[in-house]
Amino acid sequence: MPKNTLGEHLRQQGMSRRSFLKFCSLLASGMALSPALVPRIAQALEATRRPSVIWLSFQECTGCTESLTRSHTPTVEGLIFDAISLDYHHTLQAASGHAAEAAREEAMKENFGQYILVVDGSIPLDNPGFSTIAGISNLDMLKETAKGAAAIVAVGTCAAFGGLPKANPNPTGAVPVSDIITDKPIINVSGCPPIPVVITGVLAHILTFGGLPELDDLGRPAAFYGQSIHDRCYRRPFYEKGLFAETFDDEGAKKGWCLYKLGCKGPVTFNACATTKWNEGTSFPIESGHGCIGCSEPDFWDFGGFYEALSRPTGQTGKNAVYGVAAGTAVGAAVWAMNRAKKEEAVRGHEKLTMDELNREGEES
Amino acid sequence: MTSTEFLLWVKGTGFTLAIAVFAAGIVLRLAEIWSLGRKPDLAEAKGNANTAGVRTIFNRFIPDKGIWDRSAFIIIAAWFFHVGLFVVIFFFVPHILLIDSIIGLQWPGLPTPIVDAFAVITMVGLLAMLFHRITQPVKKYLSTFEDYLVWAVTFLPLLTGYLAYHRLLFSPDMLLAMHILSVELLLVLLPFTKLSHSFTFLLARWYNGAISGFRGVQS
Numbered sequence: 001m002p003k004n005t006l007g008e009h010l011r012q013q014g015m016s017r018r019s020f021l022k023f024c025s026l027l028a029s030g031m032a033l034s035p036a037l038v039p040r041i042a043q044a045l046e047a048t049r050r051p052s053v054i055w056l057s058f059q060e061c062t063g064c065t066e067s068l069t070r071s072h073t074p075t076v077e078g079l080i081f082d083a084i085s086l087d088y089h090h091t092l093q094a095a096s097g098h099a100a101e102a103a104r105e106e107a108m109k110e111n112f113g114q115y116i117l118v119v120d121g122s123i124p125l126d127n128p129g130f131s132t133i134a135g136i137s138n139l140d141m142l143k144e145t146a147k148g149a150a151a152i153v154a155v156g157t158c159a160a161f162g163g164l165p166k167a168n169p170n171p172t173g174a175v176p177v178s179d180i181i182t183d184k185p186i187i188n189v190s191g192c193p194p195i196p197v198v199i200t201g202v203l204a205h206i207l208t209f210g211g212l213p214e215l216d217d218l219g220r221p222a223a224f225y226g227q228s229i230h231d232r233c234y235r236r237p238f239y240e241k242g243l244f245a246e247t248f249d250d251e252g253a254k255k256g257w258c259l260y261k262l263g264c265k266g267p268v269t270f271n272a273c274a275t276t277k278w279n280e281g282t283s284f285p286i287e288s289g290h291g292c293i294g295c296s297e298p299d300f301w302d303f304g305g306f307y308e309a310l311s312r313p314t315g316q317t318g319k320n321a322v323y324g325v326a327a328g329t330a331v332g333a334a335v336w337a338m339n340r341a342k343k344e345e346a347v348r349g350h351e352k353l354t355m356d357e358l359n360r361e362g363e364e365s
Numbered sequence: 366m367t368s369t370e371f372l373l374w375v376k377g378t379g380f381t382l383a384i385a386v387f388a389a390g391i392v393l394r395l396a397e398i399w400s401l402g403r404k405p406d407l408a409e410a411k412g413n414a415n416t417a418g419v420r421t422i423f424n425r426f427i428p429d430k431g432i433w434d435r436s437a438f439i440i441i442a443a444w445f446f447h448v449g450l451f452v453v454i455f456f457f458v459p460h461i462l463l464i465d466s467i468i469g470l471q472w473p474g475l476p477t478p479i480v481d482a483f484a485v486i487t488m489v490g491l492l493a494m495l496f497h498r499i500t501q502p503v504k505k506y507l508s509t510f511e512d513y514l515v516w517a518v519t520f521l522p523l524l525t526g527y528l529a530y531h532r533l534l535f536s537p538d539m540l541l542a543m544h545i546l547s548v549e550l551l552l553v554l555l556p557f558t559k560l561s562h563s564f565t566f567l568l569a570r571w572y573n574g575a576i577s578g579f580r581g582v583q584s
C-alpha cells in the first residue's frame with residue numbers, strides 16, 4: 001500500500017486546506033451527517049493511507065469514468081479521486097494488455113483483502129467471448145479480483161443493475177455485479193452516469209469510517225439515494241397545481257412547469273441530482289428543461305420510453321384491448337347462438353291447448 | 366423481484382392482460398344481455414319508448430321520495446362515493462394520460478389537491494356504506510361474499526392511490542405498482558361481478574323507461 005497519506009498527497013497536488021474542508025462539509029451534508037462531524041471526516045481523510053483501488057470496466061461506455069474524471073476544471077472530487085492509488089484502470093492507465101494485467105495481479109497480491117474494487121459495466125453470461133480483457137472473460141476477471149477485495153463499489157447502473165446491456169432483449173445475457181459476487185459487501189452507486197461527488201463520497205466514506213455507508217434496499221448509499229427526484233424537485237408546486245408543459249417549447253415549458261406529461265420519471269427515481277446537481281452545482285436535467293429519465297433505477301431503459309408519461313402503460317394496450325373485444329365478441333356470439341337455440345327449442349316444445357282440452361279441464365274440475 | 370421489476374410488470378404485461386380481460390368481459394356481458402331478447406310488443410305504442418328510456422337513464426339519478434325516506438343515509442353515502450370515484454378516475458391528470466394511451470382521447474384534468482379531496486370523500490363514502498352493511502341486520506343477512514369482495518376491490522385502488530400520491534408507508538415505486546395492480550384486479554373482476562352495474566345500469570334504466578314509455582305510463 002502506498003506510503004504517503006491522503007492529506008499529504010492532496011497538499012502535494014496544491015489543494016488548499018480551505019477547499020479540502022469545503023469538500024468535507026459537502027460530503028457530510030451529502031451523506032446527511034451532522035456538520036459537527038466535518039473535523040472528524042477531515043482528520044480521518046488526512047491521516048488515511050492512500051487506499052489501493054482496482055477499477056474494472058466491463059460492458060460499459062466509459063461514461064462513468066468520464067463523469068468522474070472530466071468534471072470540468074480540477075475539482076475537489078477529481079483530486080480525491082487522484083488521491084486514491086488507482087492501481088488498475090485500463091482506460092486511464094498507460095499500460096495495456098498483459099503489462100496491465102501484471103499490474104493488476106501485483107496490486108491484488110500486495111493489498112490482498114484490503115483493496116477496494118470498483119466495477120463499471122455489466123457482465124455478459126451468454127458467451128464469455130462477448131467481452132474480454134487481455135483474453136480474460138469479464139466473469140473470470142471479476143471473480144478473481146473480487147476474492148481479495150475489502151469491498152466492491154459497483155459504479156453506474158450497468159454494474160449495479162445491468163443497465164443498457166441488460167435492456168430488453170438483453171442480447172449478451174448481461175447481469176450486474178451482485179448477481180455474481182455474493183460474499184462481499186457491494187455498494188451500488190447507480191446512475192447513467194452517477195454523480196461524481198457520489199462516487200467520491202462513497203470512497204471517502206469508506207476511508208473515513210472504515211465501513212460501508214447505510215444502504216437502501218437496492219444496495220445504494222441511502223444518504224444519496226434516500227429521496228426521490230420528485231420529492232426534491234423545484235417544479236413540484238406545478239405538479240401539485242396541475243400545470244404541465246405539453247411540449248418542450250410551449251408556454252408551460254417556458255414558465256418552468258412540471259415535466260410529468262413529457263415523460264419525467266422523477267416520481268419513482270431515487271438520486272441526489274435535485275440537491276447535489278451536476279457540473280459543479282450548475283443544474284440538473286429537470287432544471288435544463290428535460291424530464292428525469294430514471295437512470296439510477298434498475299431497468300430504466302425498459303420503462304416505456306423516456307418521453308412517455310409515467311402513468312402510460314408500457315405494453316400495446318390499445319391493440320390488446322381490440323383483441324379483448326374480439327375475444328369477447330366471439331364468446332358473446334357463441335352465447336347468443338346458445339340462447340337462441342334454447343329459445344327456439346322452447347318455442348318448438350310449446351304445445352298449444354285446444355278448445356276441447358280446455359273444456360275437458362273445465363269439466364273435470 | 367425488486368419493486369422496479371414489479372412496477373414494470375404491472376405497467377406492461379399485467380396491464381395488457383387486465384385490459385384484454387376487461388374488454389372481452391364487457392363485450393361478452395353485453396352480448397349475453399342483448400341475446401336474451403324480447404319478443405316484439407304487438408300492442409299499439411302509446412308513447413315513445415326511446416325518449417322515455419333515455420330520460421329514465423338520467424332521472425333515476427335522483428331518488429324518488431319513498432326510497433329517500435327509507436334510505437337517506439345510504440343514498441347520500443353512495444352519491445358522494447360515486448361522484449367522487451368518477452372525478453378521481455377521470456380527472457386526475459396521470460389517469461387521463463393513461464386513458465389517452467388506450468383510446469386516444471384527452472381532456473383537461475383538475476389540480477391534484479382537488480382530486481385528492483375527492484379521493485378522501487370517496488373513501489369515506491365507501492367506509493360509510495360498509496359500516497351500514499355490517500350494522501344493519503337485514504342488509505348484513507343479505508350480504509354475500511361477493512358484496513365484500515367488490516367493496517374491497519373498489520376500495521383498494523383508492524387507498525393505494527391515496528398512499529402513492531402522498532408517498533406514505535412504502536417506497537413510491539412500490540406504491541405505484543401496488544396501485545396499478547389493485548386497479549388491474551378491479552378491471553378483471555368488474556365485468557363478472559356486481560360491479561358490472563357500472564355499465565349495465567344504462568341498459569337496465571333504459572329498458573325500464575322504454576317499456577313504460579311504450580305503454581304511455583310514467584317510469
Ligand code: SF4
Nearest residue numbers: 230233258259264266
Ligand atoms: S418535473 Fe418531474 S420530478 Fe419535477 S415535479 Fe414534475 S414529475 Fe416531479
